[in-house]
Amino acid sequence: MKRHSIGILGVSTVALFAAAVLGSGAAQAQTTQLERTPKTVTLTANLAELNGSGASGTATATVRNQKIKHIEVHASGLTPDAPHAQHIHYGNQALNECPTIALDRNGDGRLNTVEGIPAYGPVVVSLTTTGDTSPASFLDVTRFPVSESGSYHYSRDNLHITKVAGTGYPGPSGTGTAKEIADSIREGEGVVVIHGVDYNGNGEYDFSRGASELDPNLPAEATDPAACGILE
Numbered sequence: 001m002k003r004h005s006i007g008i009l010g011v012s013t014v015a016l017f018a019a020a021v022l023g024s025g026a027a028q029a030q031t032t033q034l035e036r037t038p039k040t041v042t043l044t045a046n047l048a049e050l051n052g053s054g055a056s057g058t059a060t061a062t063v064r065n066q067k068i069k070h071i072e073v074h075a076s077g078l079t080p081d082a083p084h085a086q087h088i089h090y091g092n093q094a095l096n097e098c099p100t101i102a103l104d105r106n107g108d109g110r111l112n113t114v115e116g117i118p119a120y121g122p123v124v125v126s127l128t129t130t131g132d133t134s135p136a137s138f139l140d141v142t143r144f145p146v147s148e149s150g151s152y153h154y155s156r157d158n159l160h161i162t163k164v165a166g167t168g169y170p171g172p173s174g175t176g177t178a179k180e181i182a183d184s185i186r187e188g189e190g191v192v193v194i195h196g197v198d199y200n201g202n203g204e205y206d207f208s209r210g211a212s213e214l215d216p217n218l219p220a221e222a223t224d225p226a227a228c229g230i231l232e
Protein backbone atom coordinates (compact mmCIF):
# COMPACT_ATOMS: atom_id res chain seq x y z
CA MET A 1 0.00 0.00 0.00
CA LYS A 2 2.75 2.43 0.97
CA ARG A 3 4.81 1.26 -1.95
CA HIS A 4 1.86 1.77 -4.23
CA SER A 5 1.44 5.45 -3.27
CA ILE A 6 5.18 6.13 -3.71
CA GLY A 7 4.73 4.64 -7.15
CA ILE A 8 1.96 7.11 -7.97
CA LEU A 9 3.96 10.03 -6.62
CA GLY A 10 6.94 8.90 -8.70
CA VAL A 11 4.91 8.79 -11.90
CA SER A 12 3.31 12.19 -11.40
CA THR A 13 6.67 13.79 -10.57
CA VAL A 14 8.17 12.43 -13.76
CA ALA A 15 5.13 13.63 -15.72
CA LEU A 16 5.38 17.15 -14.26
CA PHE A 17 9.09 17.30 -14.93
CA ALA A 18 8.54 16.14 -18.52
CA ALA A 19 5.80 18.73 -19.03
CA ALA A 20 8.08 21.49 -17.73
CA VAL A 21 10.94 20.48 -20.03
CA LEU A 22 8.70 20.14 -23.09
CA GLY A 23 6.98 23.41 -22.31
CA SER A 24 10.21 25.38 -22.10
CA GLY A 25 11.56 23.67 -25.22
CA ALA A 26 8.48 24.64 -27.25
CA ALA A 27 8.65 28.23 -26.02
CA GLN A 28 12.30 28.46 -27.00
CA ALA A 29 11.61 27.07 -30.51
CA GLN A 30 8.85 29.64 -30.97
CA THR A 31 11.09 32.55 -29.92
CA THR A 32 13.82 31.44 -32.36
CA GLN A 33 11.28 31.27 -35.17
CA LEU A 34 9.89 34.74 -34.40
CA GLU A 35 13.38 36.24 -34.47
CA ARG A 36 13.87 35.15 -38.09
CA THR A 37 12.02 36.36 -41.20
CA PRO A 38 9.06 34.11 -42.08
CA LYS A 39 10.51 31.18 -43.99
CA THR A 40 7.93 30.19 -46.52
CA VAL A 41 5.83 32.69 -48.44
CA THR A 42 3.73 32.12 -51.56
CA LEU A 43 3.43 35.08 -53.93
CA THR A 44 1.42 35.70 -57.08
CA ALA A 45 2.03 38.04 -60.01
CA ASN A 46 -0.51 39.12 -62.59
CA LEU A 47 1.45 39.53 -65.79
CA ALA A 48 0.40 42.41 -68.03
CA GLU A 49 1.66 43.28 -71.51
CA LEU A 50 4.56 45.58 -72.24
CA ASN A 51 5.43 47.02 -75.66
CA GLY A 52 1.92 46.28 -76.96
CA SER A 53 2.75 42.56 -77.07
CA GLY A 54 -0.78 41.42 -76.24
CA ALA A 55 0.67 38.94 -73.73
CA SER A 56 -0.78 38.22 -70.30
CA GLY A 57 -0.53 35.57 -67.63
CA THR A 58 0.08 34.68 -64.00
CA ALA A 59 3.08 33.56 -61.99
CA THR A 60 3.09 31.90 -58.56
CA ALA A 61 6.24 31.44 -56.49
CA THR A 62 6.82 29.81 -53.12
CA VAL A 63 9.96 31.21 -51.49
CA ARG A 64 11.50 29.22 -48.65
CA ASN A 65 14.74 30.41 -47.04
CA GLN A 66 17.11 31.22 -49.93
CA LYS A 67 15.30 29.11 -52.46
CA ILE A 68 12.36 29.33 -54.85
CA LYS A 69 10.78 26.10 -53.66
CA HIS A 70 8.27 26.09 -56.51
CA ILE A 71 7.40 28.45 -59.33
CA GLU A 72 4.82 28.37 -62.10
CA VAL A 73 4.36 30.76 -65.00
CA HIS A 74 1.28 30.52 -67.21
CA ALA A 75 1.36 32.90 -70.15
CA SER A 76 -0.56 33.44 -73.37
CA GLY A 77 -0.75 35.93 -76.22
CA LEU A 78 3.01 35.69 -76.81
CA THR A 79 4.90 35.44 -80.09
CA PRO A 80 4.04 31.84 -81.13
CA ASP A 81 6.58 29.04 -81.43
CA ALA A 82 9.42 31.24 -80.18
CA PRO A 83 11.60 31.02 -77.05
CA HIS A 84 10.79 33.48 -74.27
CA ALA A 85 13.49 34.42 -71.77
CA GLN A 86 11.89 34.89 -68.35
CA HIS A 87 13.35 36.06 -65.06
CA ILE A 88 12.73 37.32 -61.60
CA HIS A 89 14.15 40.84 -61.44
CA TYR A 90 14.96 42.74 -58.26
CA GLY A 91 16.99 45.79 -57.28
CA ASN A 92 17.25 47.50 -53.92
CA GLN A 93 17.53 50.83 -55.79
CA ALA A 94 14.77 49.93 -58.26
CA LEU A 95 11.14 50.96 -57.87
CA ASN A 96 10.16 47.25 -57.71
CA GLU A 97 7.46 48.00 -60.26
CA CYS A 98 6.67 47.24 -63.87
CA PRO A 99 7.97 49.95 -66.22
CA THR A 100 5.91 52.29 -68.36
CA ILE A 101 6.82 53.78 -71.73
CA ALA A 102 7.86 56.92 -69.80
CA LEU A 103 11.19 55.11 -69.29
CA ASP A 104 11.81 55.01 -73.07
CA ARG A 105 14.96 57.12 -72.74
CA ASN A 106 16.09 56.94 -76.36
CA GLY A 107 12.60 57.82 -77.59
CA ASP A 108 12.33 54.98 -80.11
CA GLY A 109 8.81 54.11 -78.99
CA ARG A 110 9.87 50.80 -77.43
CA LEU A 111 10.89 49.91 -73.93
CA ASN A 112 14.02 47.78 -74.09
CA THR A 113 15.22 45.58 -71.23
CA VAL A 114 17.85 48.03 -69.97
CA GLU A 115 15.40 50.96 -70.02
CA GLY A 116 13.17 48.93 -67.67
CA ILE A 117 15.89 48.40 -65.02
CA PRO A 118 15.05 51.54 -62.94
CA ALA A 119 11.60 49.97 -62.51
CA TYR A 120 12.34 46.25 -62.04
CA GLY A 121 16.09 46.04 -61.38
CA PRO A 122 18.56 43.47 -62.72
CA VAL A 123 17.93 39.74 -63.19
CA VAL A 124 18.25 37.76 -59.95
CA VAL A 125 16.84 34.37 -61.07
CA SER A 126 16.67 32.98 -64.61
CA LEU A 127 13.50 30.91 -64.99
CA THR A 128 15.08 28.32 -67.27
CA THR A 129 13.61 24.91 -68.08
CA THR A 130 16.80 22.96 -67.24
CA GLY A 131 20.22 23.54 -65.68
CA ASP A 132 21.51 26.76 -64.15
CA THR A 133 19.00 29.35 -62.92
CA SER A 134 21.44 32.10 -61.92
CA PRO A 135 21.61 35.48 -63.70
CA ALA A 136 24.46 34.00 -65.82
CA SER A 137 21.81 32.12 -67.84
CA PHE A 138 19.66 35.20 -68.47
CA LEU A 139 19.87 35.03 -72.26
CA ASP A 140 20.48 31.33 -72.85
CA VAL A 141 17.52 31.14 -75.24
CA THR A 142 17.90 27.37 -75.76
CA ARG A 143 16.82 26.78 -72.12
CA PHE A 144 13.74 28.98 -71.92
CA PRO A 145 10.13 27.97 -72.60
CA VAL A 146 8.91 27.95 -76.19
CA SER A 147 5.38 29.20 -76.69
CA GLU A 148 3.15 26.73 -78.50
CA SER A 149 0.63 28.92 -80.36
CA GLY A 150 1.60 31.79 -78.06
CA SER A 151 1.13 30.00 -74.71
CA TYR A 152 3.22 28.05 -72.28
CA HIS A 153 2.92 26.53 -68.84
CA TYR A 154 6.18 26.55 -66.93
CA SER A 155 6.82 24.83 -63.62
CA ARG A 156 10.05 24.21 -61.74
CA ASP A 157 11.17 23.34 -58.20
CA ASN A 158 14.13 24.30 -56.02
CA LEU A 159 15.75 27.24 -57.77
CA HIS A 160 18.54 28.60 -55.59
CA ILE A 161 18.71 32.32 -55.04
CA THR A 162 22.32 33.52 -55.32
CA LYS A 163 24.18 36.70 -54.45
CA VAL A 164 23.90 39.14 -57.35
CA ALA A 165 26.10 42.11 -58.23
CA GLY A 166 24.22 45.28 -59.08
CA THR A 167 21.24 44.60 -56.84
CA GLY A 168 22.20 47.63 -54.76
CA TYR A 169 23.71 46.92 -51.34
CA PRO A 170 24.69 49.47 -50.31
CA GLY A 171 25.03 51.45 -53.56
CA PRO A 172 23.60 50.72 -57.01
CA SER A 173 26.62 48.57 -57.90
CA GLY A 174 26.64 46.69 -54.58
CA THR A 175 26.12 42.96 -54.30
CA GLY A 176 23.03 41.68 -52.52
CA THR A 177 23.42 38.43 -50.62
CA ALA A 178 21.11 35.49 -51.31
CA LYS A 179 19.35 36.20 -48.02
CA GLU A 180 18.85 39.91 -48.74
CA ILE A 181 17.42 39.11 -52.17
CA ALA A 182 15.22 36.27 -50.86
CA ASP A 183 13.87 38.48 -48.06
CA SER A 184 13.08 41.26 -50.54
CA ILE A 185 11.25 38.87 -52.87
CA ARG A 186 9.29 37.59 -49.85
CA GLU A 187 8.40 41.20 -49.02
CA GLY A 188 6.81 41.63 -52.47
CA GLU A 189 9.64 43.36 -54.33
CA GLY A 190 10.44 40.73 -56.97
CA VAL A 191 9.20 41.31 -60.53
CA VAL A 192 8.59 38.57 -63.13
CA VAL A 193 9.44 39.65 -66.68
CA ILE A 194 8.88 37.65 -69.88
CA HIS A 195 10.85 38.75 -72.94
CA GLY A 196 10.37 38.42 -76.70
CA VAL A 197 8.13 40.61 -78.90
CA ASP A 198 7.48 40.05 -82.61
CA TYR A 199 6.79 43.72 -83.41
CA ASN A 200 6.31 43.30 -87.15
CA GLY A 201 4.21 40.16 -86.74
CA ASN A 202 6.12 38.10 -89.29
CA GLY A 203 6.17 35.06 -87.00
CA GLU A 204 9.83 35.21 -85.97
CA TYR A 205 12.36 37.33 -84.15
CA ASP A 206 14.15 39.42 -86.76
CA PHE A 207 16.26 42.58 -86.81
CA SER A 208 13.38 44.82 -87.92
CA ARG A 209 13.91 46.80 -84.71
CA GLY A 210 17.67 46.41 -84.74
CA ALA A 211 19.98 44.44 -82.48
CA SER A 212 19.43 43.82 -78.79
CA GLU A 213 21.11 46.28 -76.44
CA LEU A 214 22.09 43.21 -74.38
CA ASP A 215 23.72 41.14 -77.13
CA PRO A 216 24.36 42.47 -80.67
CA ASN A 217 24.00 38.93 -82.06
CA LEU A 218 20.38 38.78 -80.91
CA PRO A 219 17.53 40.79 -82.41
CA ALA A 220 15.90 43.37 -80.14
CA GLU A 221 12.66 41.45 -80.77
CA ALA A 222 14.10 38.46 -78.85
CA THR A 223 14.97 40.41 -75.70
CA ASP A 224 12.51 43.32 -75.36
CA PRO A 225 10.09 42.80 -72.44
CA ALA A 226 6.69 41.39 -73.43
CA ALA A 227 4.96 40.97 -70.05
CA CYS A 228 5.58 41.98 -66.45
CA GLY A 229 4.07 41.45 -63.01
CA ILE A 230 5.03 42.01 -59.36
CA LEU A 231 5.27 38.97 -57.07
CA GLU A 232 3.12 40.02 -54.11
Ligand SMILES: [Cu+2]
Nearest residue numbers: 086087123193
Ligand atom coordinates in the same frame (compact mmCIF):
# COMPACT_ATOMS: atom_id res chain seq x y z
CU1 LIG B 1 14.07 39.57 -67.56
